[in-house]
Each structure stands twice: as structure tokens, then as C-alpha cells.
Amino acid sequence: MAGIQKAKSEETQRRVLDAAVKAVEAGGLDAVNIRKIAAEAGYSVGSVYKHFADQDELLIAVNTLTLARIGKAMSDAVRDEEDPLMQLKALARTYLEFARRNRNLWTALFVHRLPQGRPVPETHIEGNIALLAFIADPLRRLDPTFSDEQLAARTRTCFAAVHGLVEISLEERFVGLSGDSMDSELMYLVDRLAGV
Template sequence: MARRYDHTRDEIRQMAITAGTLLIETSGFAKFSARRVAKEIGYSVGTLYNVFENYDELILRINAQTLTEIIEKMQKVLLHAQSPQKMLAQVSDLYINFAIDHFNRWSCLYEYRSVHQKVLPDWYLIKVNQLFKIIESILMMGLCKKQENAEQSAKVIWASVHGICQLSLSGRIDIVGRAADKINMLVGNFVDHYTAGLAQNA
């Protein structure tokens, strides 16, 4: 068939992203493929390639949605102000628990390295930056005075929390007991000492 007008271009895109998200969530990235997504939404592979530039874009769009979910959760923490240290702990805790609860999707954020583009597209980097901005705004609530310091520390904090999360969940840091507890302990150790150092410097 052709020009079915059952769905617009954008609708098909959204259907693919939704179906792909579900596929990764349940079966993991290893079982993910363009053909599978196509079958899931009732279109052929060809249609998928009309609507997405390539495989990379499909994955990045799925990842962008995952990021959006994480960011939305984290932004809620900003609503009721507390000490910066407590807010950092809360935000980290959210990230860790998302990574555990949606392990497959979270893995996909970092697992796939594009073959075509060496650099991440702007629309994706905007999402990433939103995450850093959240940390930045928390730091400006007392831990940092200059904006440039907050920017740098936000990068350091986020990279550290992510690093602890990644090495833990990929089994490179031996964690005995409940994963969430153990990772939280390491992140707690980091936040405590790092913010203590920050406060001392300010």
C-alpha cells in the first residue's frame, strides 16, 4: 500500500520511539533492531528509514526520551528547597534508582557509540545540558558563589555520580548486598567529602 495516511510522519516517528523504548526496556539493547521496531509498529523497515535518518538517529531519539524522563524527575527535587548537600543527595539517588529500575534503557544511553557521527547532535546535547543545569542551580544555593565555579563543579559532580553508577552496575566495582544501598553509600561518600572540600574553599 502507499500513502495510507493512517499516520503522519511525526506520528510514525513517535510510534517508533515509543515501541523502541519498550523493546529496549523489556528485552535489552542486544535484542533491539530496526526490523523489530518496524514489525512492532506495523510498518516495514523502509518506512523507518524514510522517517529516521538512520539507525543512530532512532537510538538517539529513544535515548533523548530517556534523558527527558530522568530530567523531569530531577527537576521536581528543585521545587522544595533544602540544603544543597541534601538536594544533591536526592538528585543522585533519583539517578541511581532510575539506572537500576530501567537498567536496559539507562545502559543504552552510554552503550551505543554512533558509527556515522563522531559528535552528538545539538538537539541531544541540549538535553544533556539541562541535566548539568540542575546541578548548577543547586550549587548556586550556597556551595558556589561564582557561576563559573558552579559550572565546573556541576560537571565534576555529575560525571562522578555517573561514573560510580556505571562502574557499579557494570560489575567493575564489587558490590555486595542490595545494589541501590551500596551505590548510594559510595555516592554519599563522594558528595560528603567533595562538598566539604567545596565549602572549605568558599
Template structure:
């Protein structure tokens, strides 16, 4: 009896958490991260305001759950985009194109990944940090083929630099910054950037 009640309690908590994540995700899609309000989330989720703080501690932690879901969805799309038995250069192009597509289609959720800041002194939980790893891990096998001379640490560093270059172009464009490339040429400019990067990334013979 007690065991069944325990399961029911856990199931209810899991259901509440999912409803809160769904609601926060919908609010971010509609209003952006800056427009996210706890009361709007709980109203959409159909629960009391206090339930949010019992389920996830605070609104910041709820955003981490939304961001983890976004990262998992992004990771899935990047893996699907990997062309089978393609040359490393073509694989890099496919990954960059898929990244830009995902960011464009999920603009507010994607921007929330990089705009959200935890309060000073609060560290992100390990489970959330691990979810960020997909952004780099998906690049490593292909970069390893382009630069077989690099050890693991150097390869990870190069993957971070490569990601940052593509990400920066996408971010400035989607934010409509003056220096950002226009949306209608974003994909072609990213392709040009990746072409230049992969030429530079390939190991040169001694």
C-alpha cells in the same frame, strides 16, 4: 484542501515517529541497546522496514530519539526530587538518590544513554545535545550556593565533575563490574560519596 492534506501528512509522520520511538524503547528495555534490531522495531511498530528510514534516516537516529525521551524523563524526576527550601547539602543528596533510583529502575534505557555511539564522522543533532544539558543544569543552582566564589564557567566544570563522580559509581554497580559496589549498598555508598564531595565543595574562608 491542500493545507488539510499537509496537516494529515504531518500528523501521520508524527504518529509513525512516535510508534517507532515507542517500539525502539520497548526493545531496548527488553533486550538492551546491543540487541536492538531495525526489523524487530518496525514489526513492533506495525510498519514496513523502509518506513523507519523514511521517518528517522537510520536506527542510530531513532536511538537518539529514545535517549532524548529518557533524558527528559530523568530531568523531570530530578526536578521533582528537589526538596523545597532545603540546605544545599540535602538537595545534593536528594538529586544523587533520585539519579540512582532512575538508573536502577530504567537500567537498559539509562545505560543506552551512555553506551550509544554514532558512526565516525556523524555528529549528534543540536536538539539531542540540548537534551543532555539537564544532567548539569539541575546541579548548578545548588552548587552555586555551595561555591558562590566560582564564576559560571568554573561552576559548570565543577558540576560536570560532581555528576561524573556519582554517575561512575552508579554505572559500575549496575554493570556488575568487579570494582562496582553491590546493588544493596549502592544508595548508602552514594550518600557517603555526596557527603564527602559536598564538604569538599563548600568554599573555605580565606
């Protein structure tokens, strides 16, 4: 009996989370409404709150799934590539493509903030660390003399630089790039960050 209840609970949580992901995909953070998500998932509002304490917890769960999807895409991008510079370039291209194809999910990942004093769940932190590890590994191979502190700093710098270029360009700001110039400048940026 306990096993059946657990399976039902997990199914409810999965369906609610799927409905929340669809809501963010369709309309961004503004589309996240517990009542509408409950209706879309086929449950009562009370059922949603049994699994997610509030909208922030639900959004963190959506963002954690987004991190996992980016991680899967990055893993696939470098699976057959041995050259560390080519890995960094593949990771940057993959990040750009994910952002282009999943604009609302990608934006939600960086726009949503938990209320002051509320800790970020460990699973979400682990998802962020896993993404940075994709960058750290080729950087370490490009320069084995990096201390752990230097590698951590360079990894964050590389991510921040690529993320900034992608964000500004996708927002179509005055200084943003598009099309082929975006792609070629992204590769230029990776070359410079890798010390080429």
C-alpha cells in the same frame, strides 16, 4: 489535508520511537533491529526510514527521550526541597534509582556512539545540558564564589563521580557496592563533593 498528513507522520514517528524504546528496555542495544521495530510499530521498514535515516538516528532519539525521563525524575525529586545539599543528595538518589529501574535504557545512553564525524543532534546536547543544570544550581548556592568555569568543572566532576559509582556498582564489579552500603556511600560522596 496537509494537517492530516502531518498528524499521520507524527503518529508514525511516535509509534516507531515507542517500539524502539520498548526494544531497548527489553534487550538493550542488541535488541534494536529496524525490521523488528517496524513490525512492532505496525509499519513497513520503509516507513521507519522515512522518519529515521538509520539505526543510529533512531537510537539517538531513544537516548534523547531517556534524558528527558531522567530530567523529569530529577525535577520531581527537588521540587519541594530548598536546601542545596539535600537537593544534591536527592538528585544522586534519583539518578541511582533511575539506573536501577531502567538499566537497559540507562546503559544505552552511555554505550551508544555515533559514527566518527557525525554530529550529535542539538536536542540531545540540550538534554545533557539540562541534566547538568540540576547539579549546577545547588552547587552555585553552596559556593557563590565559583566562577562560571569553576562551576562548570565542579558540575561535571560531581556528575562523573556519581555516575562512576553507580555504573561500577550496577555492573557488580569487584569494587562495586550494593544495598544499604551503596546508598550510604553515595551520600558520603555527595557530601565530599559539596565540600561538607
